[in-house]
Amino acid sequence: MANYSKDFLAQLYRTLYTIRAFEAQGVRLYRQGLIRGYFHPYTGQEAIATGVCAALADRDYVLSTHRGHGHCIARGADLQRMVAELLGRRTGYCRGLGGSMHIADLSKGNLGANGIVGANVPLGVGAALGAKLRGEDRVSVVFTSDGGANNGVFFEALNLAAVWSLPALIVIENNQYAVSTPIHEATRETDLYKRGIGLGVESRQINGNDVLEVYEHAREAVARCREGRGPVLLEAVTYRHGGHHVNDPGLYMPKDRIEYYRANDPVTIGRDYLADLGGATDEEIRSIEAAVERELENAVAFAKNSPVLSTGEFLALIEGY
Amino acid sequence: MVAIATEIPTACRVMMYREALNEALREEMRRDPKVFLLGEGIAQRGGSYKVTEGLLEEFGPERVLDTPIAEASFTGAAVGAAMTGMRPVVEILFIDFALLAMDPIVNQAAKYHLMTGGVGRVPLVVRTQGGAGGCLAAQHSQSLEALFYHIPGLKLAMPSTPKDAKGLLKTAIRLDDPVIFIEHKSLYMSKGEVPEGEYLIEFGQAEVKRPGRDATVIAWSAMVPKCMSAAEKLSAEGIEVEVVDPRTLVPLDAERLIQSVRKTRRAIIVQEAVRRGGVASDIASIIQHEAFDYLDAPVEIIAGRVTPIPFTLTLEQACMPQEDDIVAAVKRTLGRE
Ligand SMILES: Cc1ncc(C[n+]2csc(CCOP(=O)(O)OP(=O)(O)O)c2C)c(N)n1
Ligand SMILES: [Mg+2]
Numbered sequence: 001m002a003n004y005s006k007d008f009l010a011q012l013y014r015t016l017y018t019i020r021a022f023e024a025q026g027v028r029l030y031r032q033g034l035i036r037g038y039f040h041p042y043t044g045q046e047a048i049a050t051g052v053c054a055a056l057a058d059r060d061y062v063l064s065t066h067r068g069h070g071h072c073i074a075r076g077a078d079l080q081r082m083v084a085e086l087l088g089r090r091t092g093y094c095r096g097l098g099g100s101m102h103i104a105d106l107s108k109g110n111l112g113a114n115g116i117v118g119a120n121v122p123l124g125v126g127a128a129l130g131a132k133l134r135g136e137d138r139v140s141v142v143f144t145s146d147g148g149a150n151n152g153v154f155f156e157a158l159n160l161a162a163v164w165s166l167p168a169l170i171v172i173e174n175n176q177y178a179v180s181t182p183i184h185e186a187t188r189e190t191d192l193y194k195r196g197i198g199l200g201v202e203s204r205q206i207n208g209n210d211v212l213e214v215y216e217h218a219r220e221a222v223a224r225c226r227e228g229r230g231p232v233l234l235e236a237v238t239y240r241h242g243g244h245h246v247n248d249p250g251l252y253m254p255k256d257r258i259e260y261y262r263a264n265d266p267v268t269i270g271r272d273y274l275a276d277l278g279g280a281t282d283e284e285i286r287s288i289e290a291a292v293e294r295e296l297e298n299a300v301a302f303a304k305n306s307p308v309l310s311t312g313e314f315l316a317l318i319e320g321y
Numbered sequence: 322m323v324a325i326a327t328e329i330p331t332a333c334r335v336m337m338y339r340e341a342l343n344e345a346l347r348e349e350m351r352r353d354p355k356v357f358l359l360g361e362g363i364a365q366r367g368g369s370y371k372v373t374e375g376l377l378e379e380f381g382p383e384r385v386l387d388t389p390i391a392e393a394s395f396t397g398a399a400v401g402a403a404m405t406g407m408r409p410v411v412e413i414l415f416i417d418f419a420l421l422a423m424d425p426i427v428n429q430a431a432k433y434h435l436m437t438g439g440v441g442r443v444p445l446v447v448r449t450q451g452g453a454g455g456c457l458a459a460q461h462s463q464s465l466e467a468l469f470y471h472i473p474g475l476k477l478a479m480p481s482t483p484k485d486a487k488g489l490l491k492t493a494i495r496l497d498d499p500v501i502f503i504e505h506k507s508l509y510m511s512k513g514e515v516p517e518g519e520y521l522i523e524f525g526q527a528e529v530k531r532p533g534r535d536a537t538v539i540a541w542s543a544m545v546p547k548c549m550s551a552a553e554k555l556s557a558e559g560i561e562v563e564v565v566d567p568r569t570l571v572p573l574d575a576e577r578l579i580q581s582v583r584k585t586r587r588a589i590i591v592q593e594a595v596r597r598g599g600v601a602s603d604i605a606s607i608i609q610h611e612a613f614d615y616l617d618a619p620v621e622i623i624a625g626r627v628t629p630i631p632f633t634l635t636l637e638q639a640c641m642p643q644e645d646d647i648v649a650a651v652k653r654t655l656g657r658e
Contacts, residue, residue, distance in 0.1 A: 036634060037456035088456075088633040099458045099632030115460030116418065117390045150389035151421075178390055180366045186389040252365070314636050318628040 009278035042070030044241035047266035049074035051214025063124040068113030079299035089306035118151030128168035147178030167225035196233035208236030333514040341483035345490035360412030396422035416451035430499040431474030462630035464594035477571040481545035488522030505543040525572035533561035536587035551647035587654035596624035618654035
């Protein structure tokens with residue numbers, strides 16, 4: 001195992017813990033009726049966004065999914081503006097007009113979550129194409145899913161990225177379900193990384209619950225892209241901790257599978273890394289968690305006190321549509 | 322198509338829109354082994370809106386297929402199966418995702434009959450669901466009927482009640498042409514009387530949902546209940562509007578709409594879809610042409626605001642026609658503002 005600084009491991013843990021706490025808080029706000037519509041928690045998949053984004057530079061692009069809060073946080077989003085967006089307030093990232101499923105933070109290169117499964121793969125390939133045409137050293141990372149990898153545009157876009165050698169990193173977050181459909185009912189070859197091999201793309205399968213494993217592979221992939229040897233396909237295997245969205249109890253998920261993945265919890269693994277490799281004490285870890293909790297509380301208070309966009313402001317925005 | 326004498330049955334029972342759709346599918350699948358279903362999460366889960374609940378149990382996995390998230394391909398496959406004589410009913414979870422399947426629907430299914438000189442048929446039904454009102458934001462709230470209305474070769478149904486939903490879906494399955502069957506997400510739990518026993522509702526038959534003498538309000542899908550409650554309000558003020566639901570937009574029962582407008586001399590068309598390039602504009606042009614001499618006021622159109630649907634609850638509502646807008650429009654046509 002490579003040498004990691006305590007600071008770096010603390011930063012990873014802070015992100016993992018922030019995503020976990022953010023989603024728990026989001027579910028509470030949802031139950032209170034403050035968040036409406038769709039809410040797809042990232043809980044159980046935190047190591048993927050965290051590990052991949054740790055390998056990126058600020059100038060790189062990220063394309064996110066309907067399960068996108070984790071990507072936004074891992075790119076360093078401001079929690080106040082995130083919660084405000086989820087509550088539909090004018091101080092949110094999209095002025096409350098996008099909501100959970102369309103959250104975007106253009107200032108951090110996060111080009112947005114997407115309500116259309118698979119649609120972000122060609123968009124991300126296009127972002128990579130743009131960077132290449134402009135001669136800029138930027139990598140474009142597309143987070144997609146086992147469901148997204150069955151959509152036609154996934155194959156077409158990956159093929160394009162390959163034939164044009166684009167600096168694109170495609171990450172399949174294989175949580176083994178598309179809503180309630182288990183992966184083996186949606187595809188015969190459930191090792192999704194193999195799809196890239198047929199298209200001549202460097203492709204690997206990794207443990208999506210291990211933040212350092214994700215980070216190492218992402219780092220290598222990003223370096224490869226920067227050298228003009230992209231794209232790269234990473235299949236990060238993981239599992240949801242619950243149903244598809246907050247209103248789905250996920251009863252179809254076998255208990256022993258959930259238990260297995262909870263025993264291999266990405267946040268716990270990250271915490272152990274920080275303690276074992278970073279030598280952090282329980283107290284130090286607790287203080288990271290406490291700081292996150294405070295930040296989150298402030299964010300919730302900020303969002304609750306923010307107004308919604310007025311109808312007048314809204315009409316001005318859509319003028320000319 | 323076998324015409325079973327339409328509607329007007331004796332006994333009725335109250336059921337939900339989604340239950341009525343379920344019953345239509347069940348009856349047609351029992352009747353014709355060529356009918357089969359495909360879509361995302363429709364078999365084991367019974368569909369996101371529970372329309373296909375219990376059908377896997379009765380008809381088995383050969384006839385109720387869960388698909389991957391691959392709208393273009395499973396819709397294309399349904400078109401192919403239909404070309405060979407099957408009667409597939411595709412479920413596309415949200416009409417927004419039907420945009421991924423526009424080639425099989427528009428370039429393939431809609432054109433096959435003509436391209437084969439009238440020999441080939443595509444007896445396909447695409448069931449899908451649209452509309453706003455659930456804070457589901459821009460990519461899950463659209464009203465896109467105009468896109469399909471525009472395409473020659475497609476039939477288009479948009480039922481507003483459980484009774485219409487069942488009768489029209491059964492007919493859609495028996496038609497030899499591709500049918501786009503648009504349900505509304507806010508109607509699935511709505512209840513209404515549904516006739517006992519078998520019945521069909523022919524396409525191209527508008528229905529007067531409420532008779533009246535003072536103005537004609539034309540609406541379909543989820544705008545019908547809104548217009549009905551606006552009509553109640555107006556009635557309290559002594560204004561009696563006639564609410565007419567075309568039920569299918571293709572074919573459109575223009576005759577029945579015109580008949581009503583000639584009687585009331587005023588027309589208000591209400592659509593949830595955005596105003597620009599909408600079906601309402603087309604109906605308005607038909608009315609001004611066919612009933613020009615009868616009109617006592619310009620035809621009014623109440624429509625959705627021209628914008629993607631925003632997530633924010635208050636703004637989402639501000640983008641959709643409201644009861645008060647309908648009431649005001651009716652009064653405008655009567656010069657009673
Ligand atoms: C094109 C398209 N089809 C269907 C849907 C409805 N839908 C939303 S999420 C989802 C399942 C997604 O599963 P997966 O892609 O594996 O992502 P996960 O939810 O597991 O993160 C479906 C079918 C959609 N949003 N877009
Ligand atoms: Mg999945």
